[in-house]
Amino acid sequence: MADVTIRIPMPLRTFAEGADEVVVAGTTVGEALKALGRAHGGIVERVMTPKGQLRNFVNIYLGNENVNSLNGLDTALSDGDVLSIVPAVAGGVGVRAKDRRLVELRAGIPQVTPREAEALRRGGAVLIDVREREEIAEGRPVGAHPLGRSYLELKIEDVAPDLDRTVLVFCNSGMRSLFAAEDLKRLGYTDVRSVSGGFNRWKNEGLPFEVPQILDHDARERYSRHLLMPEVGEAGQFKLLNSKVLLVGAGGLGSPAAFYLAAAGVGTLGIVDHDLVDLSNLQRQILHTNDRVGTPKVASARATLEALNPRVKVNEHEVRLDSNNVERIFRGYDVVVDGSDNFATRYLVNDACVRLGIPNVHGAVFRFEGQVSVFWPAYPKHHGPCYRCVYPEPPPPELGPSCAEAGVLGVLPGVIGVLQAVETIKLILEVGEPLIGTLLYYDALKARFSELKLPRNPSCAYCGDHAEFPGYVDYEAFCAASNA
């Protein structure tokens, strides 16, 4: 038998009357621990299992060696040996995986206060909002790009093509932005910072924010194919929704144009037409229906357009357009689509559009042929002609008969009216090259499109250099005189 000293850690001293060490006799570690148990009940139960094995939350050391690396409980003892009971000590925050990751991210991603972020943005940094749509609806910092989280990597280069530009990422509280910032760093951005406290803190600190216009679920679904296009997207769809287009005539050209403009989500469509639906219209004027023959065209058009898209506001102008009412009706519209079938109205539409600076999307059809152009002398990118630059005076009647006189292939105004709708949408979205200074001519029999350049007339009385609006004229008389 050897006499050995067993060191008792403080948590077990209550079982040893407070002693920090106890001397026992034994030839092995196991025997010594049992001797300790006999002398001081309660200790051994905490050190060994009922089957006599060491518990895994204590370690027994012989001198400086853990007995597990010797012979365990069978390790032989010599006189004067010191055994130490060393409790396993463990613990910790025990956080969830995302919290652990956040700790890492906070250590690795530079963070700025909202105020610092705003100053950096003003200095040229790009501010990225990675929140969900519903959160953004509550407000967003002025100048922030609402890219969201889902498509962040795919969209970021559209707003920050320079990988060395400072990118500031924010969410609502400053957590998701850390994850997003990490992804952007991985993408190659060299200076990505997360805004601490996110938009909540931004708002609380009184920094500038705006409540943006948001597409609701129905609109997102309805215009989803537009939203997928980078040339339209949400910003473009808002341009359409906020735009006002006036259609002169709800006939062969106005019908397909209005139909597609309503479908596209043009917010307000005005329709000028004083006529009633006639059975002979239905061969091409697709807004109208058989049971509406004899009813006003504007009301019929409205019913069809609202059935297609109830959110479109349709303004009915059931009047004959003339010099006295034209400005009152045109004012406030962004684009005028001329689908009239007579020269008097075309000149009136032209003159009013020139005077008010509104683009005039012109279309005309004759049997198997059609033409479309945009007359807009006030076009900011370059001066185009007006209708009068191209046609200073109306053609003689035999060269310019109406559909009623000459007939028209029913589908032909469909082609031209839809082209007018396309040009209108391009103007609203400010994309592509509008048909300004160009006339697109379509020959259905030859199945051929051709382009004619339409020069501007610097001496034009209505849009020429230094021209002052000469006033409206008696358009019926003007056309009649020219035809005489």
Add this chain to the structure above:
Amino acid sequence: MAGLRIPKEVLGSLKSIVMAGYPYEVCGLMTGKVTKDAVNVCRVMTARNLNTERAYDRYELAPDDMLSADQEAKRRGLEIVGIWHSHPEHPAQPSETDRTLAWEGWSYVILSVTREGVADVRSWRLNGKRQFVEEGIETWPT
């Protein structure tokens, strides 16, 4: 027990250790003397955290280091009086993990630490029902 008494200088060095270890969770031991009215901390020492897999939120104090601390304490006439560990980005309150794995009879000092530094220091002891009860921390010289 009135609480934990710790020299300002020792507490200061403990804070430095914890800040240097951020964002990892770091742990160690406190040696000193227990009197009838207080746990008097004289020295703090760092122990290795064996849980390298989850060093952000767990610690498992190396028993070798505890043995060394115990031996050194004995030489100085002291004893191990408690354990300290840090909670990076979390409050200085014991977690359920801390409670489950704690031993009665020791003081458990928890330091809440962020990028900016140590935000809070609190000390806890298990009661007879294995619940943590906070004990006051008194620094000296006051």
